[in-house]
Amino acid sequence: MSNSNPQPALEIIGRNPLQGTVKISGAKNSALAIMAGTLLCADDCRLSNMPSLADINTMGQVLASLGVKIKKIGSNWEFNPRDLKAIKAPYELVSQLRASFFVIGPILTRLGVAQVPLPGGCAIGSRPVELHVRGLQAMGANVTIEHGVVNASVKGSSGRLKGANIFLDYPSVGATETIMMAATLADGETVIENAAKEPEIVDLANFCNSMGAKISGAGTDSIVIKGVERLHSTDYQIIPDRIEAGTFLVAGAITHSEIFVTSVNHDHLIPVIAKLSEIGCKVIQEDENTLRTLPGELKASDIETLPHPGFPTDMQAQFMALLTISEGNSLVTETVFENRLRHVAELKRMGANIKVKGNSAHVVGVSMLSGAPVMATDLRASAALVLAGLAANGKTIVQGLQHLDRGYENLEQKLQGLGAKIQRLSDYQS
Ligand code: UD1
Numbered sequence: 001m002s003n004s005n006p007q008p009a010l011e012i013i014g015r016n017p018l019q020g021t022v023k024i025s026g027a028k029n030s031a032l033a034i035m036a037g038t039l040l041c042a043d044d045c046r047l048s049n050m051p052s053l054a055d056i057n058t059m060g061q062v063l064a065s066l067g068v069k070i071k072k073i074g075s076n077w078e079f080n081p082r083d084l085k086a087i088k089a090p091y092e093l094v095s096q097l098r099a100s101f102f103v104i105g106p107i108l109t110r111l112g113v114a115q116v117p118l119p120g121g122c123a124i125g126s127r128p129v130e131l132h133v134r135g136l137q138a139m140g141a142n143v144t145i146e147h148g149v150v151n152a153s154v155k156g157s158s159g160r161l162k163g164a165n166i167f168l169d170y171p172s173v174g175a176t177e178t179i180m181m182a183a184t185l186a187d188g189e190t191v192i193e194n195a196a197k198e199p200e201i202v203d204l205a206n207f208c209n210s211m212g213a214k215i216s217g218a219g220t221d222s223i224v225i226k227g228v229e230r231l232h233s234t235d236y237q238i239i240p241d242r243i244e245a246g247t248f249l250v251a252g253a254i255t256h257s258e259i260f261v262t263s264v265n266h267d268h269l270i271p272v273i274a275k276l277s278e279i280g281c282k283v284i285q286e287d288e289n290t291l292r293t294l295p296g297e298l299k300a301s302d303i304e305t306l307p308h309p310g311f312p313t314d315m316q317a318q319f320m321a322l323l324t325i326s327e328g329n330s331l332v333t334e335t336v337f338e339n340r341l342r343h344v345a346e347l348k349r350m351g352a353n354i355k356v357k358g359n360s361a362h363v364v365g366v367s368m369l370s371g372a373p374v375m376a377t378d379l380r381a382s383a384a385l386v387l388a389g390l391a392a393n394g395k396t397i398v399q400g401l402q403h404l405d406r407g408y409e410n411l412e413q414k415l416q417g418l419g420a421k422i423q424r425l426s427d428y429q430s
Pocket of ligand 1: 128131173174314336337
């Protein structure tokens with residue numbers, strides 16, 4: 001843990017009850033895919049409810065590097081992709097953000113040629129892109145990978161991809177998005193079988209349809225896309241972030257507090273709410289957009305991450321923090337990513353009793369965590385450490401905030417608004 005350079009860190013004084021209302025921002029993962037989707041249209045597109053996050057800014061830089069002009073006013077962004085070029089997006093940007101690879105589908109289908117660097121490895125697993133590539137090939141693209149760059153071009157004189165029947169070996173979110181976007185401007189009908197069903201897929205389909213695309217079945221296993229010749233300008237509002245909302249619901253549960261989480265979509269949170277209730281924290285729907293936590297005694301529960309509508313991998317770390325102080329034995333199994341239990345070592349520094357075997361963690365609930373200096377290893381792990389800090393006795397210092405800032409808008413201000421004792425230290429020296 002020694003760190004010679006001062007770094008930003010969060011200081012949390014735990015065991016302080018929360019109260020009040022927190023407003024959830026727009027969904028990061030929807031916004032990233034939809035930003036790529038703006039490349040499908042030659043006219044301006046306007047997006048509202050855009051979250052203010054490092055990942056969103058990086059994606060904006062990727063689009064700008066491809067010739068897109070962007071204007072931002074608060075959470076409203078305007079994209080003008082008239083001068084889109086098929087040139088290579090810079091590796092320095094694509095390597096920071098896997099979702100930036102998703103521009104390959106829109107660029108290829110609109111311009112007939114695209115060059116995008118491979119996104120590279122990532123802390124939570126190798127995250128390959130062969131399902132994206134195979135889908136594009138099935139639609140007639142010629143794809144080669146040279147020197148770490150994926151070069152894709154459309155065969156034949158029409159310059160258009162061709163509709164195809166594509167069965168995904170695994171319901172990958174990114175591959176479903178890449179193929180769905182590419183198919184909107186293809187010649188003929190594309191059917192994606194074993195498609196991902198996440199709410200962000202539905203949001204991307206609704207966005208594309210608002211530009212004149214013909215997509216049906218998004219949110220089911222089978223998505224049908226009838227290709228059209230061109231798409232038109234649109235104004236579109238991004239859905240609420242179900243993972244940010246879920247993180248705040250866990251904040252209510254872990255601090256035994258009644259809080260209101262607003263600007264949410266209840267239906268997107270069903271697996272999270274069901275698991276919270278099993279653990280002992282009921283969540284009730286207060287009104288159309290607001291949920292309220294009703295805390296109770298916390299009991300152990302088993303969790304297995306799965307593609308939607310199963311339990312989301314992006315909530316696994318936060319629930320692990322909750323289970324560390326839930327009475328009894330819990331088994332947490334990560335099936336979506338191969339290396340997503342790195343928060344365990346940090347939670348153990350705070351007194352958690354966890355043993356990892358393969359892709360499972362056996363958690364024995366302890367009566368209390370104790371505050372400690374900890375290091376965030378990835379985005380959702382950093383949220384888990386903040387949650388653990390809220391429940392722990394004494395002071396917790398969370399370092400590695402570059403991960404947290406990728407995916408949580410103003411997390412400490414939102415928690416402060418609920419009464420948490422949390423502050424950002426700009427120059428923490430460990
Ligand atoms: C998206 C989300 C991420 C979430 C994940 C699963 C975005 C920007 N990110 O990531 O927050 O955790 O869905 O819900 O939306 N895989 C392959 N080959 C491929 C593609 C994927 O083997 O071609 C594997 C991955 O390595 C991983 C699993 O499939 O093990 C799931 O990946 P995928 O659903 O594609 O996730 P992402 O789109 O990267």
